[in-house]
Each structure stands twice: as C-alpha cells, then as structure tokens.
Amino acid sequence: MTALSLQNVNKSFGEVHVLKDINMEVEEGEFVVFVGPSGCGKSTLLRVIAGLEDASSGEIRIGGEVVNLTPPSKRGIAMVFQSYALYPHLNVRGNMTLALKQEGQSKALIEERVQEASRMLNLEPYLDRFPSELSGGQRQRVAIARAIVREPKLFLFDEPLSNLDAALRMNTRIEIANLHRQLGASMIYVTHDQTEAMTLADKIVVLRDGRVEQIGSPMELYNNPANQFVAGFLGSPSMNFFPAQLLQEGDDRTMGVRPEDLFLDDSGALAARVSHVEKLGGDTNVIAQVNDHQITARLFGQHAVEPGQDLRLGFKPQNAYHFNREGMRVD
Amino acid sequence: MNKARSNPFNTVAMHGALILYTLIALFPVFVILINSFKERRSIFREPLALPDADSFSTIGYETVMQQGDFFLYFQNSMIVTVASLFFVLLFGAMAAYALSEYRFRGNMIMGLYLALGIMIPIRIGTVAILEMMVATGLVNSLWALILVYTAQGLPLAVFILSEFMRQVSDDLKNAGRIDGLSEYTIFFRLVLPLVRPAMATVAVFNMIPIWNDLWFPLILAPAEETKTLTLGSQVFIGQFVTDWNAVLSALSMAILPVLVLYVIFSRQLIRGITSGAVK
Ligand SMILES: Nc1ncnc2c1ncn2[C@@H]1O[C@H](COP(=O)(O)OP(=O)(O)OP(=O)(O)O)[C@@H](O)[C@H]1O
Ligand SMILES: [Mg+2]
Numbered sequence: 001m002t003a004l005s006l007q008n009v010n011k012s013f014g015e016v017h018v019l020k021d022i023n024m025e026v027e028e029g030e031f032v033v034f035v036g037p038s039g040c041g042k043s044t045l046l047r048v049i050a051g052l053e054d055a056s057s058g059e060i061r062i063g064g065e066v067v068n069l070t071p072p073s074k075r076g077i078a079m080v081f082q083s084y085a086l087y088p089h090l091n092v093r094g095n096m097t098l099a100l101k102q103e104g105q106s107k108a109l110i111e112e113r114v115q116e117a118s119r120m121l122n123l124e125p126y127l128d129r130f131p132s133e134l135s136g137g138q139r140q141r142v143a144i145a146r147a148i149v150r151e152p153k154l155f156l157f158d159e160p161l162s163n164l165d166a167a168l169r170m171n172t173r174i175e176i177a178n179l180h181r182q183l184g185a186s187m188i189y190v191t192h193d194q195t196e197a198m199t200l201a202d203k204i205v206v207l208r209d210g211r212v213e214q215i216g217s218p219m220e221l222y223n224n225p226a227n228q229f230v231a232g233f234l235g236s237p238s239m240n241f242f243p244a245q246l247l248q249e250g251d252d253r254t255m256g257v258r259p260e261d262l263f264l265d266d267s268g269a270l271a272a273r274v275s276h277v278e279k280l281g282g283d284t285n286v287i288a289q290v291n292d293h294q295i296t297a298r299l300f301g302q303h304a305v306e307p308g309q310d311l312r313l314g315f316k317p318q319n320a321y322h323f324n325r326e327g328m329r330v331d
Numbered sequence: 332m333n334k335a336r337s338n339p340f341n342t343v344a345m346h347g348a349l350i351l352y353t354l355i356a357l358f359p360v361f362v363i364l365i366n367s368f369k370e371r372r373s374i375f376r377e378p379l380a381l382p383d384a385d386s387f388s389t390i391g392y393e394t395v396m397q398q399g400d401f402f403l404y405f406q407n408s409m410i411v412t413v414a415s416l417f418f419v420l421l422f423g424a425m426a427a428y429a430l431s432e433y434r435f436r437g438n439m440i441m442g443l444y445l446a447l448g449i450m451i452p453i454r455i456g457t458v459a460i461l462e463m464m465v466a467t468g469l470v471n472s473l474w475a476l477i478l479v480y481t482a483q484g485l486p487l488a489v490f491i492l493s494e495f496m497r498q499v500s501d502d503l504k505n506a507g508r509i510d511g512l513s514e515y516t517i518f519f520r521l522v523l524p525l526v527r528p529a530m531a532t533v534a535v536f537n538m539i540p541i542w543n544d545l546w547f548p549l550i551l552a553p554a555e556e557t558k559t560l561t562l563g564s565q566v567f568i569g570q571f572v573t574d575w576n577a578v579l580s581a582l583s584m585a586i587l588p589v590l591v592l593y594v595i596f597s598r599q600l601i602r603g604i605t606s607g608a609v610k
Contacts, residue, residue, distance in 0.1 A: 052505045052508060073508065073512075079505070081506060084502075087507075087521065099510035099511055103511060
C-alpha cells in the first residue's frame with residue numbers, strides 16, 4: 001500500500017509559485033529523502049504534506065485517504081523540526097505525552113509508549129528535565145521521541161541534524177537509520193546534505209525550483225542521472241562538466257565525468273595542469289585546469305602529484321555522460 | 332568575559348553613573364515621603380530635613396483619612412488600572428497574534444489602522460467620548476474609564492506585541508498544531524509565555540499614565556463613588572489654599588501600589604524558562 005501519494009500538487013504564496021506540479025509516492029515502510037538546493041521548496045512541500053500549509057491545488061493522500069481538508073493532528077503524521085521546537089514550559093515527559101493526552105489516550109498506554117520511546121533513544125535519565133537543561137543532541141532526541149510516541153503512519157523530518165556538530169550528526173544519523181529499521185514506518189526526510197541522502201534513503205527525490213527533477217534509489221540516481229543538475233548534485237566531489245568538443249571537434253554536447261572515474265594515464269584524453277592537490281591519505285584529490293576548465297580527479301591511494309605539474313587524465317568511455325544544451329541526458 | 336566589563340575603571344564608572352541616575356530619579360520621591368511626615372511649618376522652613384521629634388506629625392495622613400473616602404478612591408484607581416491593563420494586554424496580544432500569524436486580506440491595512448492610534452492623542456476625542464458615554468449611560472461608572480484607557484493603550488500594545496510575536500518560532504507553533512493543540516491553546520500556552528517580557532513592557536508603559544490620569548476621571552466619572560485617587564486628592568489643592576500635608580500624604584500612599592505593580596511586571600522582564608526552547 002502507498003503511505004503517501006501526491007498528485008499534481010501546486011503551492012503559491014500570492015504571486016510566488018513555490019511548488020510546481022509535484023507527483024510522487026511513498027510506499028509503506030519506505031525511507032524517502034528530499035534533497036535540493038536551499039530555497040527549492042523542500043520545507044514547503046513537507047509542510048503541505050503535514051497540513052501546516054494548504055496546497056493551492058492537487059491531491060494529497062495519506063494511507064489511501066484524501067487529506068487535503070484534514071487538520072495536521074488528524075493526518076496520522078509526526079514531524080521533527082530543524083529547530084527542535086520543544087515546548088519550553090513542559091519537561092521531557094510532558095513534551096512527549098502532550099499529543100497523546102490531547103488525543104485522550106489512557107494513562108497506561110501513554111506511560112508504556114513513553115517508556116518504550118525513552119528506552120529506544122536513551123532518554124530515561126532526562127524525563128524530568130526541562131528543554132533548557134538539555135544539550136543540543138539530547139534535545140534532538142527528545143524531538144524524535146516526541147514523534148515516536150504518537151506511532152504515526154508517516155514521519156516527517158525537516159533537516160533534523162543540521163544544528164548538530166559533525167560527530168553527533170553521524171551518530172544521530174545511524175540512530176535514525178536504526179529507528180527506521182525497528183519501527184518499519186514510512187519516513188520522509190529533508191536534507192541538503194547529500195551524504196545523509198545517500199546513506200539513509202531507499203528513494204531520493206531531487207527537487208529544484210519547486211519541481212521534481214528525478215526520483216529513484218540512491219544508486220539509480222548516481223549511475224543514471226536524468227539530467228545535468230542531478231548528475232552534479234549527487235556525488236562528492238561533484239561531477240566534472242566540460243564541452244565535449246575538447247575531445248571531439250563539432251560535438252556541441254556537454255560531457256560529464258565523475259572525479260572518481262578519472263585516472264592518471266599517459267595516453268589519456270585530457271591534458272591537464274595541476275593547480276591544487278588535496279592529500280587525504282586514502283585518497284588524493286587533484287584539481288587541474290584543462291583549457292580553462294577546472295577538473296577534479298579523485299585518485300585512489302597516495303600519489304606524488306605537485307601543483308604546476310602537467311599530466312594526462314583518462315577515463316573509460318562507459319563512465320562518460322553526455323548532456324544537451326538544455327541539460328538533459330543524451331547518450 | 333567582555334574586556335570592557337572586566338576593566339575596573341569601567342566598572343566603577345558604570346556603577347557611578349547608574350547610582351547617580353538612581354539618586355536623581357528617587358530624590359523627588361524621597362522628598363515627598365519625608366515631608367509627608369512633617370508639620371506644615373517645617374515643610375517650608377527646611378524641605379530637605381528629615382522629620383525629627385519636633386517636626387514629626389502625621390496630621391497629613393489623618394486629614395486624608397477623614398476627608399472623603401480615601402480607601403474607596405484607592406480601590407477605584409486600583410480597579411481601573413488593573414482592569415484596563417488586563418484588557419489592553421489581552422486584546423492587544425490577541426490582535427497582535429492575528430496580525431502576525433495569519434495571512435488574510437487587509438492584514439496590512441488593519442495593522443496600519445491599529446497603529447495609527449499611537450500618533451493621535453485620545454483626548455482630542457473627549458467630547459465625542461463623553462457624548463457616547465452619556466448615550467450608553469456609562470457616565471460616572473468605572474467602566475467608562477476602563478473602556479477609554481483600554482482604547483488608549485491598545486495601539487502601542489498591538490504594535491509592540493506583533494513585532495515580538497513575529498519572532499516566536501514558527502516551528503514551535505507548528506509542533507503544537509501537529510500535536511493537536513487548538514489555536515487558543517497555542518496562543519495562551521506557547522506564544523504568550525514567550526512574549527512575556529514584551530507584555531511586561533507594555534504593562535509598565537501603560538500603567539503610570541492610567542494611574543496618574545486626571546482628565547478622564549474628571550470628565551467621565553467625577554461622582555463621589557467613582558472618584559480615582561488622583562481626582563480625590565484634588566480636594567486638598569484649592570485655588571487659594573493648599574493643604575500640603577494632605578497632598579504629600581496622599582501622594583505617598585499613591586506611590587505604593589504602583590511600586591508593587593511595577594515590581595511584579597519588572598520581574599517578568601527577566602527571561603526565565605524561555606531560553607533553550609528553540610535553538
Ligand atoms: N510564507 C511564505 N511566503 C512567501 N514565500 C515563501 C513562504 N515560505 C517560503 N517561501 C518561499 O518558498 C521558497 C521555498 O522555501 P522553502 O523553505 O520550502 O525552501 P527549502 O527548500 O526548505 O530551503 P532550505 O534548504 O534553505 O530550508 C523560497 O523561495 C521561499 O522564499
Ligand atoms: Mg527548509
């Protein structure tokens with residue numbers, strides 16, 4: 001069964017057309033990640049799904065039912081916000097139980113859910129503390145626990161990790177992945193961090209300017225991007241683009257090669273002058289100029305390459321992507 | 332720690348300036364207080380001297396207690412001030428919330444219209460207000476004063492509070508909506524506590540002019556049973572003779588309740604549990 005389906009969803013704020021004709025589906029138990037550059041409408045789409053904003057047109061179905069007119073609390077969703085948004089006047093237990101009390105659930109059931117959620121997220125020692133007495137990571141876990149106790153059909157996360165430092169972000173990312181496995185619930189997760197997107201997602205939805213650019217599994221998008229935007233957005237360092245006529249006279253397409261698909265090759269097609277080298281131990285990133293085009297190559301292992309050096313880079317033909325002038329993939 | 336603050340010279344200068352200002356601000360109050368406990372001649376002979384065995388007298392307070400129904404005036408002032416502040420804060424906060432939270436047609440115009448009152452003194456409309464009060468039969472009732480003061484305080488309250496309410500995190504309100512709280516609960520339980528410092532500011536700004544006002548009590552509610560403290564004290568100020576003992580005693584007693592209200596509100600100015608709710 002589909003947990004969520006959007007049909008021709010549009011959203012305008014007055015003159016500003018923010019979401020343009022969004023169509024997509026989330027299957028039961030699926031982990032879907034929305035990625036896209038800042039301001040492309042990810043949060044707006046999430047808020048439309050949650051019912052915090054009304055769609056200007058189109059149909060939203062959650063668990064098969066049309067919910068366009070259903071208030072957020074009745075949609076069977078729970079949301080985790082970037083800013084945590086914990087209730088300052090309630091302690092951790094109060095934050096977790098408010099929604100259930102609001103629904104009129106029995107004391108026993110509430111207590112059981114709180115125990116369960118606080119055990120999952122290691123929050124037992126903090127149940128009586130107020131949000132102001134918790135660290136950033138703990139607050140984030142409370143926010144997640146508050147979502148879990150409601151046992152929603154659909155979880156919505158809006159950049160939940162962006163306020164955390166790098167180490168904590170990785171831990172919490174793993175925690176969220178575990179949680180998804182344990183609960184088996186459908187989740188939608190917004191981020192502009194592509195590592196989060198690649199590692200967590202069953203399915204990635206790439207958005208740009210309020211439009212869906214491509215939907216697919218992380219490897220599908222990586223191996224088979226539909227256009228230049230998706231190709232450049234996923235992968236780190238991002239894909240190199242240069243005019244194909246560098247290699248073949250009269251070819252007006254744009255060529256794309258991933259940095260990891262380039263290798264040192266004395267008979268390689270690209271003659272490059274090294275402008276910068278990043279030695280990471282396991283990898284060496286070589287940034288080089290090919291006829292005024294900047295190319296990044298990610299070489300496995302350690303290489304004695306120095307800035308100013310001239311070298312040739314090669315790639316296998318099957319690893320090259322071609323795009324037409326509109327940025328669409330043409331091979 | 333901040334460098335400017337840890338420098339001892341700066342610390343001394345800062346405290347010196349603040350203490351000086353405090354003394355200047357408290358001086359008139361101090362003079363009123365000490366003179367209210369002196370007999371008439373000593374008030375004029377040595378206005379700055381503390382009351383001693385010779386000059387001490389409570390004659391002013393006795394006059395005030397005997398003349399008129401001082402406690403009734405006191406009660407009237409208290410009722411009018413507290414009720415007006417309550418309505419100003421309640422309606423001001425509600426209007427501010429509506430203006431800052433909801434998108435509806437005419438939102439901008441409404442905000443401008445409500446703010447216009449800041450620039451137009453309400454006393455210009457005194458005649459019209461009096462006619463209205465006569466027509467509705469509210470003359471010589473405390474309601475007349477409460478309504479006028481509420482109207483007078485609302486524009487600034489809406490203006491200040493809507494500015495603060497815009498800053499309350501959207502995520503917090505949205506979390507409440509998802510958890511099934513009603514808009515009223517979100518307003519009263521989530522938003523109001525977070526704008527408490529602004530509410531206290533508005534309350535303090537409105538309190539003193541209402542408590543001290545002579546104009547509207549004189550025009551709208553001059554009857555004996557609705558007199559406010561300020562109006563009631565006027566009996567001691569005659570065109571030719573003024574009973575200074577009584578005036579000073581009445582003033583001393585009038586300061587107290589305002590002081591108490593002020594202490595209550597200023598404590599709210601200190602942000603407590605609100606920090607750490609949203610990062
Ligand atoms: N209430 C609003 N009124 C008008 N325009 C809005 C409103 N909310 C959002 N927008 C516009 O909609 C666009 C998408 O905003 P949104 O917050 O969804 O972006 P986002 O993809 O979440 O970006 P980020 O990654 O920075 O969070 C932006 O251009 C923004 O200016
Ligand atoms: Mg966003």
